[in-house]
Amino acid sequence: MTTVQTATGLEQTMVLNMGPQHPSTHGVLRVLLELDGENIIKADVDIGYLHTGVEKTAEALTYSQAITITDRMDYLAPLSNNLAYCLAVEKLLGIEVPKRAQYIRVLLTELTRIGSHLVWLGTHAIDLGAMSVFLYCFREREELLKIFELVSGQRMMTSYFRIGGLALEPPAGWTDHVENIVRTFPARFDEYEELLTKNRIWIARTQGVGVLSAEDAIAMGVSGPSLRGSGVDYDVRKYFPYSSYDEFDFQVQVRSEGDCYARYLCRVGEMRESLKIVRQALEKIPPEGPIKADAPGIVPPQREKMKTEMEALIYHFKIFTEGFAPPPGEVYQRVESPRGELGCFLASDGSPKPYRMRMRTPSFVNLQALQKMVVGHLVADAIASIGTLDIVLGEIDR
């Protein structure tokens, strides 16, 4: 803590260094709070502590190899990152993924959304003093991670979506586990709501706190539930449907208050809507069918074919030695990640490596709005405001 002279020379403000090692910053975020007593008059955000140069690294990898580093940006929603990247490459190549793979992608990304929102709800609640919610949320998240492990072999860094489809056929009986979740989770969400929605302390800590008007939110480029809590219904799944989202029936959760409580209700509502999508996807996914596009030279051939067909063997060798080269050009693919608009800008120069991969990560842009949300409020409200933005520092710093 230090004290600094203000411009008037009469009053003194204090600069409080919050973070980078602070439990409520959800990673390594540093905020320099200029305080007048307990009121915030300025909040300077300092990021970059987790910068690993993902975009530069991708330029040295082939298109298929780069999938693995997309997992590591938003570590709470790796499948959404995989999806944004794979859809961008597929757009660049001009190939379409079979319907069965598209539905499985939708199902898994919606489960990811639930898992990510659960982590958000748990950590946000613990920031504001509600310990038990955290334990329940992580108990439920574990069930979701088990499904990811079942399907892809990994709990978190799944890399399950590949260019042209999925990595491998999901194991037999995997849908039983998903059905179990669809059956049991609504009651669990009711439990959380019972603990929080009408809890007087929760309401006192979140209602009217961190208010963000619709105009400010749009001007700052905020997206996702943080934007929808301010009354703007922008959801990429509805505005620019991808991966057959237009075939699913779900409601976009919008609240007009723009405070932490509204964003809380949006996210809880979104979890229920995600379950609705999962239920529909379970009905839509055909029991059998291709999970990879028919694109020789891009999608690795089946093992059996490699043993009988010369071309398949050659393609396999070429894909894994030199990769494939999309035509020169640039695409921008947006998806709705749990945090908002996740955009992947890909530029190809006709070589097997991305010439430029840019990830427009929602946390990075949403965090800009923090200043608008906390100035004039108390330090304790800054904790609530950081929590309600649902940031992941891994994708902010990349």
Add this chain to the structure above:
Amino acid sequence: MTENPDLEKNLNITKIRAWRPAAIADLILFRGEVTVVVPREHLRPLAEFLFSDPELKFTYLSDVTGMDRFPIEPRFELNYHLLSLSRRDILRLRVRLPGQDPVIETVIPVWPTANWHEREIFDLFGIHFDGHPNLRRMLLPEDWEGYPLRKDYPVEGPR
């Protein structure tokens, strides 16, 4: 200029052309995405026009992306991804900047969200934004040398 019937019918392009023909240096259509290449002195007025025109209403700036085409000149490229929430329409503006003087006017007064995007591009590409209130290093330490996302900067870092 590319002659493409789809592009000529595009509302955004006809409006820009009617407003200031010189603002369109080139038009690119790739995989259904329209890119308008803008000379750099026209970018800021064009941004204001696209933002405020009642028929276009590009009120939301999704992203600003830098790119380095080294050794091709002009080597730097900036891509502005615009979104019109009321019309559910998208548009990409592209500005090319020479390596000798990579300077462009900021768009923060039009879209405040550009603040951090421009700072990040300054940090990683060394492109200067005229009128930016706080053009400092963002992701890298203050004393970092060089601009890592430039193509003449090796992946392993400088030797």
